[in-house]
Amino acid sequence: MARLNPVPISAVVLGVAGLIPFLGFAALAVTGSDGGIGGFGFSPRTMLSAYGAVVASFLGGIRWGAAAARNGGNGDYLVAIIPSLVAWAALAAPAPWDLRVLGVLVLAWGLIDQDLPRRGLVPRWLGRLRLVLSGVAGMSLLVAA
Incomplete structure (x- = not known):
């Protein structure tokens, strides 16, 4: 049975803060603005794709850590590597498929977990x-696609 604990405020604050790059880069990508990062050789769309892939890998790490801490099964370790592999493949996909794949992955992983x-x-x-968090992040990726 799942443990009943209060939500740590740090988890909420840091989780919401983690949405800022999703929302910001998605907004810039949709509006066509580079937000000043173009001068550094970056595009909002590329930054969003890279951030989405990093976060997707982090999501797999949650399952891996939970399995290690609570004696999850071998299947948990296998499933935990899927987000990293799919995100890596998404980075090689052409636009708009990169953000579409990442968006669906992040949304689905919120349900899978x-x-x-x-x-x-x-x-x-x-x-x-x-x-x-997965809902907002996934939708940001899909809207920017």
Whole structure:
């Protein structure tokens, strides 16, 4: 059974802060503005794609860590590497497929990981928080695609 713990305020604050690059770079990509980063050789779309891939890899790490901490099965370790592999492949995909793949991956992973609180591998609050954060991040990627 999943543990009932209060949501740590740091998890909420840092989780929401992690959405700022998704929302900011997506807004810049949609409006066609470079937000001043073009002078450094970056485009908002490229930055969004790279950030999305990094975050997708982090999501796999959540499952890996939960499996290690709570004696998850071998399948958890195998499933944990999927986001990194898919995100890596997405970086090689042409636009708009890179952001589409990353958006679907992030959205889907918020749902896939809902088994972790049900199995007691993470606290319930983490499942709820993940749904919100993955929803905003995934939609940002898809809107910018």
